[in-house]
Amino acid sequence: MTSASATPAGAAQPALAVQDLTKRFGATLAVDSIGFEVAAGTTAGLLGGNGAGKTTTISILLGLLLPTSGRVRVLGEDMLRHRHRVLPRMNFSSPYVDLPHRLTVRENLMVYGRLYGVRQLGLRIEELAEALDVGQLLGRQTGKLSAGQKTRVALAKALLNRPDLLLLDEPTASLDPDTADWIRTYLERYRAETGATILLASHNMPEVERMCSQVLMMRRGRIVDRGTPAELLDRYGRASLEQVFLDIARAPYPAPVREDADADP
Amino acid sequence: MPIREAAFAYRPGLSAARVGAMVLRYWYLLRGSWPRLLELAYWPTMQMVLWGFINEFMRTNSAWVAQASGVLIGAVLLWDVMFRGQLGVSISFLEEMWSRNLGHLFVSPLRPSEWVLSMMAMSLIRAVIGILPAALLAIPVFHYSVFSMGMPLALFFVNLLLMGWWLGLLIIALILRHGLGAESLAWVSVFLLAPVSAIYYPVTVLPGWLQAVALALPSAHVFEGMRALLFQDVLRWDHLAWAFAINAAYMAAAAAVFVRSFEAARDRGALLQTGE
Numbered sequence: 001m002t003s004a005s006a007t008p009a010g011a012a013q014p015a016l017a018v019q020d021l022t023k024r025f026g027a028t029l030a031v032d033s034i035g036f037e038v039a040a041g042t043t044a045g046l047l048g049g050n051g052a053g054k055t056t057t058i059s060i061l062l063g064l065l066l067p068t069s070g071r072v073r074v075l076g077e078d079m080l081r082h083r084h085r086v087l088p089r090m091n092f093s094s095p096y097v098d099l100p101h102r103l104t105v106r107e108n109l110m111v112y113g114r115l116y117g118v119r120q121l122g123l124r125i126e127e128l129a130e131a132l133d134v135g136q137l138l139g140r141q142t143g144k145l146s147a148g149q150k151t152r153v154a155l156a157k158a159l160l161n162r163p164d165l166l167l168l169d170e171p172t173a174s175l176d177p178d179t180a181d182w183i184r185t186y187l188e189r190y191r192a193e194t195g196a197t198i199l200l201a202s203h204n205m206p207e208v209e210r211m212c213s214q215v216l217m218m219r220r221g222r223i224v225d226r227g228t229p230a231e232l233l234d235r236y237g238r239a240s241l242e243q244v245f246l247d248i249a250r251a252p253y254p255a256p257v258r259e260d261a262d263a264d265p
Numbered sequence: 266m267p268i269r270e271a272a273f274a275y276r277p278g279l280s281a282a283r284v285g286a287m288v289l290r291y292w293y294l295l296r297g298s299w300p301r302l303l304e305l306a307y308w309p310t311m312q313m314v315l316w317g318f319i320n321e322f323m324r325t326n327s328a329w330v331a332q333a334s335g336v337l338i339g340a341v342l343l344w345d346v347m348f349r350g351q352l353g354v355s356i357s358f359l360e361e362m363w364s365r366n367l368g369h370l371f372v373s374p375l376r377p378s379e380w381v382l383s384m385m386a387m388s389l390i391r392a393v394i395g396i397l398p399a400a401l402l403a404i405p406v407f408h409y410s411v412f413s414m415g416m417p418l419a420l421f422f423v424n425l426l427l428m429g430w431w432l433g434l435l436i437i438a439l440i441l442r443h444g445l446g447a448e449s450l451a452w453v454s455v456f457l458l459a460p461v462s463a464i465y466y467p468v469t470v471l472p473g474w475l476q477a478v479a480l481a482l483p484s485a486h487v488f489e490g491m492r493a494l495l496f497q498d499v500l501r502w503d504h505l506a507w508a509f510a511i512n513a514a515y516m517a518a519a520a521a522v523f524v525r526s527f528e529a530a531r532d533r534g535a536l537l538q539t540g541e
Contacts, residue, residue: 025533059537062372066532084278087374097368097537100290100360107293114286115373157369 013076015040015165015197016061021070023056023221030056032221033070038214043191043198045208047241048218049249054201057218058167061199062092075165088116093158094169095151101143105134105153108142109160116161128156131186133179147174155183159190166190166198172207180204184211205241215241217248224248279382283375287383291357292390305395309345313399316341317407333495335409337465340488342400342411344464346422347484348455349395350429351436353388355451358437362445368537377527381520385430392426414491417500421487424505427512428483431519432458438519438526441535463488483508483515 014037023031031053038044046054059065061072063083072079077086099108106125113121129135132152137145142153151174158166171187172180184207191198202208208215209229217225217232225232225248229241236244295301320337323330330336361367370380404410411418436454440447461475462484468476479485490504530536 055537056534059534064368064371064531064536065534066528084374084376087372090372092369092372094368098365099369100294100364100366102297102364103290103293104297107290111286111290111293112369112373114289115283115370115375117280117282117374 013040014038014073015042015075016044016199017071017073018057018061019071021057021060021072022068023053023060023065024068029221031060031067034218034221034223036216036223036226038197038199040197041191041195042213043188043200043211044214044216045212046199046201046216046218047203047205047208047245051220052218053221054218055169056221058092058169058199058201062090062167063087088161089163090165090167091116091158091161091163092167092169093151093154093171095147095154095173096169097154099142099150099154099157101141103142104139105142105145105156106138108153109138109157112157113160118160124160125156128159132156132159132183148176148179151175152179152183162194162196164194164196166196167201168198169201170203171200172202172204180207187211205245209241217245219248279376279379280374283379284383284386287375287380288386288390291360291383291387294360295391302394305349305391306398309342309349309395309399310402312341312345313338313403314406317403317409320409321407333492335403335407335411336492336495338403338407338409339411339414339491339495340464342396342403343421343425343487343491344459344462344484345396345399346392347425347429347432347462349392350388350426351432351455352429352451353391354384354430354433355436356391357384357387358433358440359448359451362440362448371536377524381434381523384433388430388433389426392429414494417490417494417505420505421491424483424487424508424512427516429455431512431516434516434519434523438522441523441526441530444535458482458484461485467492480507481511483511486511 016036016038018037019035021031021034022029034053034057046057048054056065060067061074061079063079066080074083074086075089077083079086103111109125109128110121113124118124125138126135129138132155134149134152134156137149137153142150145153151172155171158168166187168187172183175183187198188211190196198211200208200212213228215227215229215232216223225235227235232241232244233239236247238244238247316337320330320335323337324334325331361370371377400411414421432454436447436450439450461471461479462482463471463479464484468479468485468489471479486504486508490501490508493499493501493504
């Protein structure tokens with residue numbers, strides 16, 4: 001069931017290293033002293049219910065949100081001090097952050113390709129249009145696409161610069177099972193071919209089981225458990241990650257945080 | 266290093282390619298909608314026609330206006346430079362808010378300074394598209410060419426555009442802080458400055474205390490300069506120097522306010538969440 005991606009031999013430093021990361025919004029503690037590492041060339045999953053702190057964590061990793069305290073190293077760079085060194089090497093996709101509605105798909109890809117300094121941009125757009133089956137959408141206004149089409153276009157935008165680190169929020173949301181499976185296969189192939197690292201936030205447990213070599217379970221701003229999908233299934237004595245997720249989500253809070261779960265990397 | 270200090274530590278390098286990419290983004294938006302293009306030229310033209318007829322009437326009924334044919338037309342066209350300059354910056358920013366696109370923009374290598382430069386460039390394009398047809402139409406209809414002012418016209422134009430830009434930056438800063446609830450500022454704020462900008466009358470018409478307020482604005486110096494040129498055929502370098510100096514000071518202050526608001530938005534997570 002689990003096809004875990006392996007860390008490539010010789011990968012010296014993690015693609016992502018988060019230490020003691022905290023984010024407060026006034027009196028609300030959105031992220032509470034979390035720490036984790038994601039090895040280069042692997043896919044990690046960030047799981048948790050609504051309000052668990054996934055989006056806040058991803059926003060900090062992207063540099064969109066300033067943490068209250070803690071350290072974030074992305075692709076070897078301090079994200080707070082040198083985010084402009086590393087931003088050209090990462091990208092992001094989320095069905096909840098739109099691309100400009102009134103621009104056509106091609107115009108959006110042209111603009112973002114130029115922002116990322118993509119060479120031979122026209123060729124790259126054609127390549128992605130074919131790979132993600134959005135060729136027939138290039139001339140259409142982005143705002144007039146279906147939710148599934150928008151997800152594929154957002155993914156095309158996220159892959160324009162051939163990122164070394166890809167942060168994906170619900171990458172297969174609104175896609176039919178066939179297209180979703182096709183996208184997962186594409187992402188797995190992209191990671192295998194380029195050695196890219198993927199951090200995935202998803203509520204689709206079979207997707208996480210299939211794609212991720214490491215899973216971080218969040219609840220109320222904390223990482224309450226972590227491990228490979230197989231380790232988590234074994235630890236909770238469950239047959240699927242969905243059951244593990246429910247066990248964690250429904251446990252009395254504060255849950256008995258595993259001793260090794262919140263340790264700094 | 267403290268978090269906030271570290272956040273400001275990156276070098277503010279600029280990329281012309283990224284500025285160009287953003288100008289292209291706004292240009293795509295503009296060219297994709299003919300009503301928008303038409304609307305750009307519609308209001309300046311209507312304003313010019315209205316003030317053109319007032320000017321015609323006043324020319325035969327007012328000794329003051331009779332001394333300088335076209336003074337009111339020149340004033341309305343120049344005032345539109347400021348208005349369009351400010352609106353050009355604010356609208357480009359609002360487009361990103363309306364489309365909830367800030368999240369994508371600021372995970373890309375785009376720097377806030379590049380974004381601001383692209384909005385300024387777009388504002389210049391919008392101002393030219395909006396005002397040039399009205400200025401050209403004034404020649405056959407009212408037999409007045411604003412271009413007859415010569416080189417000083419360019420200096421007036423630059424100063425009013427600069428004023429529109431820093432005003433636009435301040436409005437963006439306010440919207441970043443208070444959300445789209447402050448959106449209407451983009452349309453109304455400029456009218457707050459109109460009475461003290463001495464567009465159609467000399468600064469001396471204003472009460473004493475208000476004259477001090479007027480002279481603290483670059484626009485009042487520009488319009489005083491314009492009248493000196495049209496009435497006395499004199500280029501008042503003192504007014505131009507004041508306009509440039511005041512613009513420089515306000516631009517620096519507006520840039521500082523913008524940077525603080527942008528970082529505050531990053532602190533609150535507003536870049537990801539702000540939208541309609």
